[in-house]
Amino acid sequence: MQELMRQFGTILRQISQHKWAWPFLQPVDVEGLDLHDYFDIIKKPMDFETIRKKMEVKDGTGYKNVREIYADVRLVFTNAMTYNEEKNDVHQMARTLLEKFEEKWLQLLPKVIEEETRQKEEEAKALVEMEIAQEAAITKMARDADNELSDLFSHLDELRETLLRRCRKMSTEEKRKLGAGLSQLSPEDLNRALEIIAQNNPSFQATAEEVDLDMDALSESTLWRLKFFVKKALEVQAKGSATKSHENSKRKREICDALAKTAKKRSRKVP
Structure with a gap:
């Protein structure tokens, strides 16, 4: 030019x-x-x-x-x-x-x-070159972030396993209560619990129609992970049940109040 x-x-x-x-x-x-x-x-x-x-x-x-x-x-x-x-x-x-x-x-x-x-x-x-460079930079940032998250999760898993290995040995009574807790889980939470067992037991078939669970055969870290999970899951279920029960009671009171008002109006109309 x-x-x-x-x-x-x-x-x-x-x-x-x-x-x-x-x-x-x-x-x-x-x-x-x-x-x-x-x-x-x-x-x-x-x-x-x-x-x-x-x-x-x-x-x-x-x-x-x-x-x-x-x-x-x-x-x-x-x-x-x-x-x-x-x-x-x-x-x-x-x-x-x-x-x-x-x-x-x-x-x-x-x-x-x-x-x-x-x-x-x-x-x-x-x-075009600028767009390619920007896409490459974004891809690198995403890859680096993914690698950092993977390292972080891996480190957290190691810390969790270290903590669980230091836990005391679970008693027979605690195993019994854990089994009872598993039976009270929702189907979705039960599947998650079976996945926890399968993580440290490759031979365990978590997706089988029938599962034979031997508490004594599970490692201590697996048992404690299950206990923590079951406790939290049951707490969430209890809160949900309490909320639903409260809503049902509230709805019943509203219906009763409405019926009472209707009856009162009808009684006033009787000569």
């Missing part, structure tokens, strides 16, 4: 050196020429000096591409043709220079289109 802007600068110099270019080289002297209505008619004044200065700035406020310069050069001439009547010399000079400028622009246009196409392809490629 910089090379195209350099070539466009050459075109601009050629046009500005034309014998009829002098009215357009500097900003219009509105006060000196007493053009009191100029800014009412021309909303965006433009001239070659303003264009050149904007082409030379390096702070990012200048032209971004050749088409922006092309538009301002055309504006120089169309402003003159808009403000001055067709029979006016300035109008005719602007029309002639605009035609010459358009001829030179058409010669440069294929290169402009080629460069714009290349830039769009590069931008699209850069966008």
